Amino acid sequence: MATANVPPxxxxxxxxxxxxxQTSGLRRFWRRFxxxxxxxxxxxxxxxxxxxxxxxxxxxxxxxxTPNLTQVLLxxxxxxxxxxxxxxxxxxxxxxxxxxISFLVGFLSMVIATSIGxxxxxxxxxxxxxxDRIMMRFVDLxxxxxxxxxxxxxxxxxxxxxxxxxxxxxxGLFGWTGLSRIxxxxxxxxxxxxxxxxxxxQGASTRRILFKHVLPGAMAPVWVSAAFGVAGxxxxxxxxxxxxxxxxxxxxxxxxxxxxxxxxxxxxxxxxLAPGIVITIAVVAINFVGDALRDALDPRSTAGMQxxx
Amino acid sequence: xxxxxxxRFLEAIPLLFLVTIVTYFIMNLTPGGPLAVYLHNPHxxxxxxxxxxxxxxxxxxxxxxxxxxxxxxxxxxWGYSYFSGQPVIQLIGQRLPNTLILMGSAFLVSLxxxxxxxxxxATHQYSLFDYMFSFxxxxxxxxxxxxxxxxxxxxxxxxxxxxxxxGMYSAFxxxxxxxxxxxxxxPTMVLGxxxxxxxxxxxxxxxxxxxxxxxxxxxxxxxxxxxxxxxxHALKNALLPIVTIIGMDLPAFFGGAVITEEIFxxxxxxxxxxxxxxxxDYPIQMAALLISAAxxxxxxxxxxxxxxxxxxxxxxx
Numbered sequence: 266m267a268t269a270n271v272p273p274x275x276x277x278x279x280x281x282x283x284x285x286x287q288t289s290g291l292r293r294f295w296r297r298f299x300x301x302x303x304x305x306x307x308x309x310x311x312x313x314x315x316x317x318x319x320x321x322x323x324x325x326x327x328x329x330x331t332p333n334l335t336q337v338l339l340x341x342x343x344x345x346x347x348x349x350x351x352x353x354x355x356x357x358x359x360x361x362x363x364x365x366i367s368f369l370v371g372f373l374s375m376v377i378a379t380s381i382g383x384x385x386x387x388x389x390x391x392x393x394x395x396x397d398r399i400m401m402r403f404v405d406l407x408x409x410x411x412x413x414x415x416x417x418x419x420x421x422x423x424x425x426x427x428x429x430x431x432x433x434x435x436x437g438l439f440g441w442t443g444l445s446r447i448x449x450x451x452x453x454x455x456x457x458x459x460x461x462x463x464x465x466x467q468g469a470s471t472r473r474i475l476f477k478h479v480l481p482g483a484m485a486p487v488w489v490s491a492a493f494g495v496a497g498x499x500x501x502x503x504x505x506x507x508x509x510x511x512x513x514x515x516x517x518x519x520x521x522x523x524x525x526x527x528x529x530x531x532x533x534x535x536x537x538l539a540p541g542i543v544i545t546i547a548v549v550a551i552n553f554v555g556d557a558l559r560d561a562l563d564p565r566s567t568a569g570m571q572x573x574x
Numbered sequence: 575x576x577x578x579x580x581x582r583f584l585e586a587i588p589l590l591f592l593v594t595i596v597t598y599f600i601m602n603l604t605p606g607g608p609l610a611v612y613l614h615n616p617h618x619x620x621x622x623x624x625x626x627x628x629x630x631x632x633x634x635x636x637x638x639x640x641x642x643x644x645x646x647x648x649x650x651x652w653g654y655s656y657f658s659g660q661p662v663i664q665l666i667g668q669r670l671p672n673t674l675i676l677m678g679s680a681f682l683v684s685l686x687x688x689x690x691x692x693x694x695x696a697t698h699q700y701s702l703f704d705y706m707f708s709f710x711x712x713x714x715x716x717x718x719x720x721x722x723x724x725x726x727x728x729x730x731x732x733x734x735x736x737x738x739x740x741g742m743y744s745a746f747x748x749x750x751x752x753x754x755x756x757x758x759x760x761p762t763m764v765l766g767x768x769x770x771x772x773x774x775x776x777x778x779x780x781x782x783x784x785x786x787x788x789x790x791x792x793x794x795x796x797x798x799x800x801x802x803x804x805x806x807h808a809l810k811n812a813l814l815p816i817v818t819i820i821g822m823d824l825p826a827f828f829g830g831a832v833i834t835e836e837i838f839x840x841x842x843x844x845x846x847x848x849x850x851x852x853x854x855d856y857p858i859q860m861a862a863l864l865i866s867a868a869x870x871x872x873x874x875x876x877x878x879x880x881x882x883x884x885x886x887x888x889x890x891x
Binding site for chain 1: 589592593596600603604712713715716717718719720721724725727728732768772776815819822824825826828829830831832833836847848851854859862863866867870871
């Protein structure tokens, strides 16, 4: 999606006091990245949410799963800052532990989707010819189905509700197609370079040429797509939870919290507001970071977060 | 252009054919197959099941069954719902128009608000409006659509009582166009919000890119009014990438329709599909998967044609 409001960068050399051609790639990356104030804020929010999720057992005395039927639907108080839910569980504790699920699902399914997308796209682009055509037709075919229909059908086929591992696997298996197209076109244009020709002349193996010489040059859009991929997968997981075909109901995920709170929309709106606001903030924060990453690594691209619904 | 359109259309046909194979394959993964209901019935013996399988043609190889299925599909026989016994095509016929009304309405609203918003934001770059718009669109794009839907329900239907909570027509008033519109407002906002945010932001950045080009400077140097330069010269080029983005967002539109219909109890295909998942009503699942894929292919085809129409440089080879 479109970039945030950041003034166009002055000439690279002009902002560098030394006009130093040796400025490392990493430093140049950081300079471009850190111009985005919102990305720095987003990074800060993400670190905070991650730390809270990781250290949840130290931060709250309550269990996110054990019901306490004597303390049902309590309003916010000193003991329960966000109140309790319909089974008497502390809402704040569930939010903290829920972050573990959401970030885990978002991150690992992105890793799966990105790995498949890179290897598949690079192979198609590098082989070219008939293999390329067959492989990309397959991508077209997968992309002809709206992702949510396929996800719902496979989730339903393998039992009514998924474990965290299965959810990660499914989101990964259905999330790689867009990236594979991008990587393929990168590899197609990179493989004609002379240094690739030189490597081949020296007798390097296909795999070595692909992974050592071609792919490193094609990685910029991959990092950008990976950042947005985490956010997209987190949203997708929450949506599937909400539709009732996601994670098992006893798993304290943000999507499950919203799903079970739907019945209390009139009487206890906080049960909906708390997880809804936290998901939105987490996804916005990742999008801020993704936008800055794109600007720093791959400014001409139009990559953005993909939503399944 | 006509040749390009024909080529793209002919390309879509094998894809559609493959879609039917995949759909058939997925639905054959279902545990137990169509006779699963009888497997645990003590009154039905193994040999009776075998007879039934033979009668229904289930003993034939999968490709024979596939082509028979495809043949009857093309002749309008889409099977019968396991749950209600109604013909699938009749159920789809009842629900699909409602989904298309919802999607069409959200599409029109997103497009007719998103493009002017993006233009205004671009022509007033770095203004207060521009900053607020950019910031707001980040949140709109990131918010889960079901959360936004629940918020709208809470505020406009429950607290303020301005609009109906759910459904397509009221139980108390006779169905009328006005009633439909009243019920359509909240679902349209939910389904349209994401694309509104995405498209308007894209419009903004696309226009900002175009106005930096030389031909725009020339137009301004000729003394043309700013308004004319933007609307007449810049807009057409800036609209091009939008068409691509709209094509890319179509799958999210289908997913959004499923979620929106679930929140607002909208009697469309998305809800029919969700119910069929719970009922293990495979003929309906199959039809929903097939129709959504066919509509998506059609949508992408239209986006490609629109692109070809807007950009005369496109040549098909």
